[in-house]
Amino acid sequence: MTPLQNKVAELFENGTISLMIGYKNAINKLAVPCFIDHATQVEQLIYTPECKGNLSVYLHKAEIKQAKKIGILANIATLRSLVQLTSENQLSDIEKTVITINAQNEVLVFDNMEKVEEYVQANFPEYTEEDKKLLEQLNSMTRAERWQYWSEQFAACVKCYACRAVCPMCYCSSCTVECNQPQWIKVSSETTGNLEWHTMRAMHLAGRCINCGECGRICPVGIPVHLLTAQMNLDIEKEFGSKTGFSCNSGYALNTFKPEDKEQFIK
Amino acid sequence: MSEQFEPKIVAFVCNWCTYAGADLAGTSRTKYATNVSIIRFPCTGRIDFMLLMKAFENGADGIIVSGCHPNDCHYTSGNFHARRRWIVFRSLLDFMGFDTDRITFSWVSAAEGAKWAGLVDETTQRIREKGAFTDFKKLDCSTFEKISHDAITE
Numbered sequence: 001m002t003p004l005q006n007k008v009a010e011l012f013e014n015g016t017i018s019l020m021i022g023y024k025n026a027i028n029k030l031a032v033p034c035f036i037d038h039a040t041q042v043e044q045l046i047y048t049p050e051c052k053g054n055l056s057v058y059l060h061k062a063e064i065k066q067a068k069k070i071g072i073l074a075n076i077a078t079l080r081s082l083v084q085l086t087s088e089n090q091l092s093d094i095e096k097t098v099i100t101i102n103a104q105n106e107v108l109v110f111d112n113m114e115k116v117e118e119y120v121q122a123n124f125p126e127y128t129e130e131d132k133k134l135l136e137q138l139n140s141m142t143r144a145e146r147w148q149y150w151s152e153q154f155a156a157c158v159k160c161y162a163c164r165a166v167c168p169m170c171y172c173s174s175c176t177v178e179c180n181q182p183q184w185i186k187v188s189s190e191t192t193g194n195l196e197w198h199t200m201r202a203m204h205l206a207g208r209c210i211n212c213g214e215c216g217r218i219c220p221v222g223i224p225v226h227l228l229t230a231q232m233n234l235d236i237e238k239e240f241g242s243k244t245g246f247s248c249n250s251g252y253a254l255n256t257f258k259p260e261d262k263e264q265f266i267k
Numbered sequence: 268m269s270e271q272f273e274p275k276i277v278a279f280v281c282n283w284c285t286y287a288g289a290d291l292a293g294t295s296r297t298k299y300a301t302n303v304s305i306i307r308f309p310c311t312g313r314i315d316f317m318l319l320m321k322a323f324e325n326g327a328d329g330i331i332v333s334g335c336h337p338n339d340c341h342y343t344s345g346n347f348h349a350r351r352r353w354i355v356f357r358s359l360l361d362f363m364g365f366d367t368d369r370i371t372f373s374w375v376s377a378a379e380g381a382k383w384a385g386l387v388d389e390t391t392q393r394i395r396e397k398g399a400f401t402d403f404k405k406l407d408c409s410t411f412e413k414i415s416h417d418a419i420t421e
Contacts, residue, residue, distance in 0.1 A: 138362070147364025151406055176317070184317050191406040196320050199359065203316055206355050228359065235358045240351070254355060257347035259337065263354050266372040267386065 004073075005042045007099065007107045011071055012039035016111075017097050019067035021058055023051040033058065037067070047073065047101050054212045056081045056168040059094060071097045077212035079120050080245030081168040084210050086113045087250050090171060117248050124246065127211065127230060134227055135234075150195070156221040157194040159187075163201065163215035163225050169208045176200060202228035207236045207253030210245035274328035274394040276303045276387070279318065281311045281346075284335035284376045291380030299384035300391035303331065310334070312345030316356045319370065324403055329369045329394035331386065336374040346374075368393070369400060 001009070011017045024034035024044040031050040035058075036042060056078050058064050074082065079100060085091050091113075098110040100119070110116045127135070138146060161177065164170045177185045177197060185200065186193030209229035216226030237243055240261065242253045280286050286307045292299065308314055311334030319330055332353070340346045353372055360367050371390045375383045 141364075143361070143364050143366065145364070146362065147402065150363045155406075184321070192324060192403050195363070195403075195406065196317070196324070199320060199363065200317060202359055203356060206359065228362065231362045232355060232359055236355060239354055254348070254351055257344060257351050259347060261347070261350055261354070263350065265357060265367075266350070266353070266374060 001043070002045075002047075003105075003107050004047055004099070004101065005045050007109065008036070008045060008071065009039045009042045011097060011099075011109070012042070016069065017071035018069045019064070020045070020071040020073070021055045021064070022071075022073040023047065023053070023055075035064075045073070051075060052214075052217065054078050054081055054166070054168050054214050056085065057166060059085070059091060059096070060168075060171045065094060069095050069097070071099055074098050074100050076100075076120070076123055076125050077210060077214075078168075079116055080125070080210040081212060083113070083117050083120050083248055084208060084245040084250075085168065085171075086248045088208070088252065113248050121246060124243075125211070128213070131213070131227065131230055134224060135231060138227065138231075151191060153223045154194040154198060155191045157189060157198070157223060158221060159189040159194065159197065160220060162218045162220060166214045166218045167205070168212075169205055169210070170201075176204075198223075198225060198228060201225070202232055205229045206232035207240075207242065208244060209233055272395055272398060274302055274391060274397075274399070275326060276300075276329045276331060276391055276394060277322045277327040278303050278305045278331040278333065278387070279308060279314045279322075280305055280331075280375075281314075281334035281341075282307050282309050283341040284339060284374075285333040285383065287377035288375045288379045288383045291377065292384045293380075295380050297380055297384040299387045302391045302394075303387050310340065310342050310345035311349035312340075312342065314349060316352065319356075323369075323400060328397075328400045329371070329390055331371045331373065331390055333371075333373040333375045333383075333386070336376055339376060366397075366400075366402070369397065 008020055018037065020036040022034055022036065022045045023031040025046055026032040029050060031046060031048060033053060033055055034044055054077055055072055055074065064070065082098060098116050100108050102108055185197050211230055211233060213226045216224045219225055233244055236253045240253050242250060280289065289305060314332060322330055334346050334349065337346060357367050373386055375386065
């Protein structure tokens with residue numbers, strides 16, 4: 001039994017949690033989400049570098065919410081999304097225990113969001129080297145080249161909406177893409193509609209995305225969709241000075257304003 | 268004989284300031300470009316970015332978005348919220364390589380009929396020089412080309 005499994009078994013036995021969301025092994029050394037409701041099943045639980053999925057996406061599901069006391073195994077991106085979701089009042093109806101494993105391989109258990117917030121602020125993640133390089137590359141292109149790049153990328157999109165399904169911040173019960181009176185986003189997968197979908201997704205996530213990069217990782221045709229929101233976050237931080245997933249009381253950059261906000265383009 | 272290209276401009280304006288400003292331009296008999304179609308909104312805060320996307324998709328060559336000056340909003344803060352949204356939307360469009368010069372953002376008050384006329388003239392002239400907006404149409408064509416190419420290789 002690993003220290004993580006011991007800790008989770010202990011939490012089940014003293015009644016702190018009644019459902020644990022974690023990772024288990026799958027074929028090809030992949031880690032997939034698993035849901036445990038009894039101490040006898042804890043041996044499935046693993047925590048490896050392959051455990052990348054953002055498990056906080058499950059906290060919006062009605063079947064998960066039925067379990068009154070939820071334990072969630074969280075990497076740093078997941079912790080950040082928990083902080084952002086708390087600031088958006090999305091987790092107030094759930095009694096949750098957050099379990100994470102720090103760089104020293106110690107199992108940490110947080111029973112309230114203030115402690116999570118403190119941990120996130122002390123270990124705030126940077127953009128990955130790969131993302132930094134891609135963003136720099138895109139920003140050094142001319143406008144026409146960027147248009148060419150994104151139109152080629154969006155031409156491949158099959159509108160499976162996996163980027164939406166995997167995103168912990170996409171929790172609306174009805175999405176604009178399902179709205180057909182009026183039809184904002186075309187149902188078929190053609191490039192203009194794909195571009196509109198990705199514009200809309202990026203705008204609705206601007207200032208809320210916590211840069212877990214799940215949308216880009218999950219895309220079956222390999223579009224780096226996470227770069228759109230990553231760039232938006234950089235811009236928002238530069239313009240308005242707000243960081244996403246940093247504080248439980250930060251709110252949402254586009255939901256507020258300052259009279260002294262600066263721009264150069266409004267005539 | 269080749270005719271001069273006349274762009275289609277769609278203006279999204281707020282009811283309380285710019286619409287009244289455009290009205291003033293009309294009642295003052297100020298002459299300005301006839302390329303503009305005005306759509307009246309309750310407030311700039313109501314102007315969703317998807318409306319701008321749809322205007323371009325439906326054949327607009329240029330867009331004007333205009334409302335009350337900061338601190339003049341009829342609803343106190345609608346234009347402040349809109350300003351943040353435009354800052355973000357504009358930088359997103361720029362990051363995607365969209366030509367942001369095709370969208371003019373402005374503050375026009377109910378007393379600025381002349382500013383409105385000048386704004387429409389200036390935007391029309393700028394878009395006329397740029398020519399028709401074809402980026403979206405080309406995207407659709409590229410989809411069809413891809414499909415037919417795939418069909419042939421199959």
